[in-house]
Amino acid sequence: MPISSSILENGTKGANMGVVVVMVPLPAQGHLNQFLHLSRLIAAHGIPVHYVGAATHIRQATHRVHGWDPLAVPNLHFHQLPIPHFQSPPPNPDASTKFPTQLMPLFSATSHLRHPFTALIRNLSVDKKRVVVIADSLMGWVVQDVPSLQNAELYRFRCISAFTIYSFHWERAGKPEIRPEAGVLNCLPSPEGCFIPEFAEFVKTQRAFWDGISGDILNSCREIEALFIDLLGEESKSGSQWAIGPLNPVFLTDSINNRHxxxxxxxxxxxxxxxxxxxxxxxxxxxxxxxxxxxxxxxxxxxxxxxxxxxxxxxxxxxxxxxxxxxxxxxxxxxxxxxxxxxxxxxxxxxxxxxxxxxxxxxxxxxxxxxxxxxxxxxxxxxxxxxxxxxxxxxxxxxxxxxxxxxxxxxxxxxxxxxxxxxxxxxxxxxxxxxxxxxxxxxxxxxxxxxxxxxxxxxxxxxx
CATH class of the missing domain: 3.40.50.2000 (Glycogen Phosphorylase B;)
Structure with missing residues (x-):
């Protein structure tokens, strides 16, 4: 998605309104990357954006991002939060499942981010009109205290396709009758082999913390999956949903320096x-x-x-x-x-x-x-x-x-x-x-x- 000149010219809008945005990604590459791209797009409107995580994961996100330099964005700030030591085993290429079980100790350790994160947003909220927290759908337990702040709003970011999210909802609902144009749902691949029980329990734990959110954000757009964006929106408890993808740059600048x-x-x-x-x-x-x-x-x-x-x-x-x-x-x-x-x-x-x-x-x-x-x-x-x-x-x-x-x-x-x-x-x-x-x-x-x-x-x- 290009950053238009009009956005850059009016880039003080968010700062003048006393609004600050805080990003809370799950510390896995596909999630870190999407949140960093989203940070770029929002910061381009002049809104201060604070990207939070453990030091190693901020380094990972900024080191691997493609198409732009996150350290050159003036409104983008990084906050290193403490996380306890966790075992980081190597992946097992011969495992019976391809799910990355080696990441589960890390996912479990993210629960310890709750209190340092809450302290951060309380500090940010002191002189701000509004603190907007955009959190990964799998980081609910980290942001559970946000609704207790009077000038804070919580938005859930969904890092997967609307089609996939809705397909799992539809199955959990017992596969109710669907519109003819959504007939592909009758030919879904089996959920068997997609996850391990430990991760399924982790996901279930996060769902408990999303009551009272202000809306959902999707990395998608209507050109790609309009039908399933609409179907998902009909099920949204918040009633508000924004499909703002692709988050990655769609126009690339080819630099002659440091080309791979x-x-x-x-x-x-x-x-x-x-x-x-x-x-x-x-x-x-x-x-x-x-x-x-x-x-x-x-x-x-x-x-x-x-x-x-x-x-x-x-x-x-x-x-x-x-x-x-x-x-x-x-x-x-x-x-x-x-x-x-x-x-x-x-x-x-x-x-x-x-x-x-x-x-x-x-x-x-x-x-x-x-x-x-x-x-x-x-x-x-x-x-x-x-x-x-x-x-x-x-x-x-x-x-x-x-x-x-x-x-x-x-x-x-x-x-x-x-x-x-x-x-x-x-x-x-x-x-x-x-x-x-x-x-x-x-x-x-x-x-x-x-x-x-x-x-x-x-x-x-x-x-x-």
């Missing part, structure tokens, strides 16, 4: 010829699956950039990450046609490069929104959580991707032939070209619309 090597490699490739392969910040593939994936990419005959890295620990700066081994001589064999990256990659810039014609993705909502806003179709390979539902939205509703792996076969190792055929379909077939056309249409619709109007509506509401 992947972008220089992409400069030498033809338009729409490269597949980008990345499974996000929480996925750890087994050695056997990595071998099959590598062979499938090789046998497809297509060009690719492949990010080969393990899922995050609770503290991404603590300890050495596992280095997955590729087949002997693999990197030499694919040199010139394939680029292997072991470090954190600038995903948004890669997806925004004209040489990229497809994205093999786990379908985390961050990755989906970035791919949609950059106009890149997806080969969907969901791993856990909301990802299977997001994959359904991409392939069955938006029609801008293929299902690479059937969720019902999630426990199987996906073979090289199946992977190779999927890659060729996305990059080098008439079907793939149609998906690129559809993705490009969505990109254009979002570029001229998106959630800009609803962002303006939300800013007007909190500065009223």
């Amino acid at each position: 090597k992947s972008l220089e490699w992409l400069d030498r490739q033809e338009k729409d010829s490269v597949l980008f392969v990345s499974f996000g910040s929480t996925t750890s593939l087994s050695n056997e699956q990595i071998t099959e994936l590598g062979a499938g990419l090789d046998e497809s005959g297509q060009k690719f950039i492949w990010v080969v890295r393990d899922g995050d620990r609770g503290d991404v700066f603590d300890g050495e990450a596992r280095r997955a081994e590729l087949a002997e001589g693999y990197e030499e064999r694919v040199r010139g046609r394939g680029l292997i990256l072991r470090e954190w990659a600038p995903q948004l810039e890669i997806l925004g490069h004209p040489s990229v014609g497809g994205f093999m993705s786990h379908c985390g909502w961050n990755s989906c929104m970035e791919s949609i806003s950059m106009g890149v179709p997806i080969a969907a390979w969901p791993m856990h959580s909301d990802q299977p539902r997001n994959a359904t939205l991409v392939t069955e509703v938006l029609k801008m991707g293929i299902s690479l792996v059937d969720w019902a076969r999630r426990d199987e190792v996906v073979g090289r032939r199946e992977i190779g055929e999927g890659v060729k379909k996305l990059i080098a077939s008439a079907d793939g070209e149609e998906m690129r056309r559809r993705a490009a249409e969505l990109k254009e619709l979002i570029a001229v619309g998106g959630g800009c109007d609803e962002l303006e509506s939300f800013v007007a509401h909190i500065t009223r």
Whole structure:
């Protein structure tokens, strides 16, 4: 979403109104990133924004953000809150579930943020007309004291798609009769394998703290999922909802300084010829699956950039990450046609490069929104959580991707032939070209619309 010159010219609006916004993300990469992008958009209106979290997670968020420099935004302030030491085990690539169980000790430790956070907002509220707290839906226990402050308002931020949120609500309600246009809900992937019992209990705990909120915020827009935004709005207890995505920049400035090597490699490739392969910040593939994936990419005959890295620990700066081994001589064999990256990659810039014609993705909502806003179709390979539902939205509703792996076969190792055929379909077939056309249409619709109007509506509401 671009920051318009009119916003910048009128940027003192929030400051003059005595309004301050406080951001409370769940300390997992996909959540940290969305909150940081949202902070940028609100700070552009001249409203002071305070982004809170443990020191290591603020460092993680600012170090990995794409497309802009958070340290150069004058209205954006970072507050390091104390969090007790927690065990940060490495991910287990051979676990029976792909859910990142290694993050659960961190999620549990966030309960200790409640009191230092409350002290912070009480201090901020002393000389302010209004303190606006925007908190992750999974951080309810941290912000439970906000309603007790007379000049504070609490808004819940939903980090996943409206389609996925509504689908889980619909199932919990016993699958009541639905409108014909929402018929895709009758073909949802099973919730089995999405979560572990400990996380389901964590989610249930957070739900208890959301009574009396002032509204919900979604990282989505009507161009992407209008029907499900409306359905979700009908169920909103607060009665107020703003769909203000994509939060990530949709227009990228290509700097010649400090360009990542992947972008220089992409400069030498033809338009729409490269597949980008990345499974996000929480996925750890087994050695056997990595071998099959590598062979499938090789046998497809297509060009690719492949990010080969393990899922995050609770503290991404603590300890050495596992280095997955590729087949002997693999990197030499694919040199010139394939680029292997072991470090954190600038995903948004890669997806925004004209040489990229497809994205093999786990379908985390961050990755989906970035791919949609950059106009890149997806080969969907969901791993856990909301990802299977997001994959359904991409392939069955938006029609801008293929299902690479059937969720019902999630426990199987996906073979090289199946992977190779999927890659060729996305990059080098008439079907793939149609998906690129559809993705490009969505990109254009979002570029001229998106959630800009609803962002303006939300800013007007909190500065009223």
